[in-house]
Amino acid sequence: MVFSVHILKFLAALAVAVILSSAATYAYFTYATPLKTATETVVNTITMTTYGTVTETRVVTTTVAQPITMTFYQPTMSTYAVPQKTVTLVETLATTIITPITVTTTIGVTATVGKFEVKYPITIVDSAGRTVTFEDVPKRVVVVSSTHAMVLLALGVGDKIVGATDTVTKNPLLMSLLPNKNIVEIGKWSSPSAEAIMLANSDLVIFYASFYRSTYDAVASKLPQNVKVVYFDLYKPSTMFDEIYKLGLIFNRVDKALEIISKWSSRLTSIAAKAAEIRPSDRVRVFFETYTELATAGPGSGWYQVLTFAGGINVFGDVQQPYPKVSPEAVIERNPDVIIKVVSSTTFDPCRANTTKTLENIYNTIVSRPGWDKISAVANKRVYIYSTAYLDGPGYVIQVAITAKLLYPQTFRDIDVQKWIYEWLADMGLNNPEKVCGMPWVYPEIP
Numbered sequence: 001m002v003f004s005v006h007i008l009k010f011l012a013a014l015a016v017a018v019i020l021s022s023a024a025t026y027a028y029f030t031y032a033t034p035l036k037t038a039t040e041t042v043v044n045t046i047t048m049t050t051y052g053t054v055t056e057t058r059v060v061t062t063t064v065a066q067p068i069t070m071t072f073y074q075p076t077m078s079t080y081a082v083p084q085k086t087v088t089l090v091e092t093l094a095t096t097i098i099t100p101i102t103v104t105t106t107i108g109v110t111a112t113v114g115k116f117e118v119k120y121p122i123t124i125v126d127s128a129g130r131t132v133t134f135e136d137v138p139k140r141v142v143v144v145s146s147t148h149a150m151v152l153l154a155l156g157v158g159d160k161i162v163g164a165t166d167t168v169t170k171n172p173l174l175m176s177l178l179p180n181k182n183i184v185e186i187g188k189w190s191s192p193s194a195e196a197i198m199l200a201n202s203d204l205v206i207f208y209a210s211f212y213r214s215t216y217d218a219v220a221s222k223l224p225q226n227v228k229v230v231y232f233d234l235y236k237p238s239t240m241f242d243e244i245y246k247l248g249l250i251f252n253r254v255d256k257a258l259e260i261i262s263k264w265s266s267r268l269t270s271i272a273a274k275a276a277e278i279r280p281s282d283r284v285r286v287f288f289e290t291y292t293e294l295a296t297a298g299p300g301s302g303w304y305q306v307l308t309f310a311g312g313i314n315v316f317g318d319v320q321q322p323y324p325k326v327s328p329e330a331v332i333e334r335n336p337d338v339i340i341k342v343v344s345s346t347t348f349d350p351c352r353a354n355t356t357k358t359l360e361n362i363y364n365t366i367v368s369r370p371g372w373d374k375i376s377a378v379a380n381k382r383v384y385i386y387s388t389a390y391l392d393g394p395g396y397v398i399q400v401a402i403t404a405k406l407l408y409p410q411t412f413r414d415i416d417v418q419k420w421i422y423e424w425l426a427d428m429g430l431n432n433p434e435k436v437c438g439m440p441w442v443y444p445e446i447p
Contacts, residue, residue: 116254124246127209127239128231137252138204138228142197144216145189146174146345147234147392148206151244153177153428154260154393155253163200165189173351173390173436177429191215194222204228204250210236210300234393235302237309241265244393260427264394267420268309271397271404274411275311284407286312287336287377289366291344295325302396303342310404312338332371338384338407339377341366342399345389351425351437359385359443382406386442395424402442409447417446 123133142163143149149168152158158177161168163184168174175181184200187193190212197205197219205223207216209231220229230250232243241261248257288297288307297303297314300322307314315334316326341362348358362385367378377383384406391399398420404412421441425433 116258118249118252118254122249124230124249126230126246127233127243128213130229130231132228132230134228134250138250140200140202140204142184142186142200142202142205143168144186144192144205144207145392146171147208148232149174149178150390150395150428151234151247151393152251154424155244155247155251155256157251157253158429160251163197163202165192171345171349173349173430192219194219197223197227202227204230207231209233209239233302235396237268237305237396240393240396260394264397268397268400271400271412271415272309272311275309275404275408278311278408278411283311283313285315285335285337286407287315287331287334287339288312289339289341290323291342291347292323292325294328294331295323298322298324303399306396306400306403309400310407312403312407328369328371332375335375336377337380338382339366339375340403340406341383341385343385343387345387348387349389350387350439350441351389351433353439356439356443359387363443384442384444389441390425390428391421391441394427395421398424402446405446406442417441 120137121133121135123131125131139160140162141152141157141160143152143161144165146164146167149158149161149164152161153174159179161178161183162180163186165186165188167189168178169183169185175183184196186196186200189208192215203226205220205227207220207229210233213231216231223229230246232239232247234240234243241264244260245254245257248254286307288303289295290297290301290303296316296319297307298316298319298321304314304317304322315331315336316324319326343359343362347362348356363383366372366385367383372378386399386402388399398417401412401415401417401420405415405417418440421437422433425437430436
């Protein structure tokens with residue numbers, strides 16, 4: 001007798017949840033690893049009763065291997081996060097009457113679901129290698145950048161922010177999303193004030209790990225001992241998702257952290273896997289200009305990794321500094337196929353602007369630089385400007401997507417960058433982002 005069984009639609013999503021809820025160590029993957037592998041194990045149990053009932057129970061176990069490319073890794077699941085309940089999902093798929101025998105086919109899947117509850121005290125290691133212990137969930141938080149504020153909003157703990165630098169306090173959109181409207185301004189992100197932080201009466205301060213370390217250390221040394229300090233970047237793929245998970249632990253928001261990690265890491269993995277398939281002879285040579293004129297993205301910078309994930313060849317990949325300034329002549333000599341310039345939200349914010357004139361002016365300045373008409377990127381009209389406004393944290397993945405589409409428009413034609421941007425803004429709590437942020441992030445618009 002042959003029984004036909006349809007696999008439940010939720011298995012794929014469930015498999016991802018099982019992976020994220022299982023113990024995982026730091027694991028590095030290569031481009032050669034398949035993006036998804038699924039296996040099915042079926043156990044049939046046939047029971048005959050006195051009355052001629054035949055029951056087949058089909059238990060399907062699906063495992064998914066989801067690799068992450070480059071030096072990008074899954075976060076280590078902590079023993080602090082304990083699953084609260086286990087449920088069994090059972091659905092009757094088909095009942096067939098075969099006189100005088102009744103055949104019932106069922107599928108049962110047992111999985112860990114529900115809320116992860118963090119058991120305090122917990123101890124984490126931040127991105128500066130410092131060990132920090134938390135006896136309870138922080139209640140009053142100071143952030144040194146809009147990056148940190150955006151991630152906390154996405155985790156659902158924006159209400160705990162009581163102090164921030166002017167990157168937050170002078171941004172109307174971010175301030176509109178923060179429940180607390182009396183945020184204490186603690187100065188600039190490059191030079192925060194210890195006195196202002198203490199005025200905010202905070203119990204946690206979040207600094208960058210890769211910028212102004214000596215400045216932040218000096219500020220931290222002035223704070224009371226009961227104020228915890230952690231250093232997280234939240235913009236480098238090599239540490240970003242692990243940092244988000246640790247913030248999930250700190251704020252007892254592990255479920256939300258895993259949801260963010262699953263969504264955005266899978267998208268980054270998909271982009272990198274497609275980029276890896278591009279033949280070396282077809283790869284595009286790129287000059288990537290940062291916020292500062294003629295400063296480029298060297299090893300150690302987040303944008304260097306953006307280019308790597310997107311499959312581009314950095315024409316200044318041989319430099320030693322993260323953000324070296326190069327000469328106009330050096331760019332001409334290296335003759336890139338594409339030029340990408342990034343600007344901050346201070347220069348162009350698509351959620352506050354009503355025209356792209358600012359980006360157009362920057363574009364005209366670049367293509368008009370003396371001698372640059374000889375560069376392939378300029379001659380072939382492959383010069384692009386994009387704003388990084390709100391594209392930090394998981395929004396970093398959107399920067400990779402933008403870059404990939406600019407370099408290889410056909411390969412990545414299925415990615416809807418604008419949709420991803422609106423999703424990320426909605427994750428932070430912005431209602432109707434497509435109406436609030438009407439301007440494009442890229443100029444000229446993505447081909």
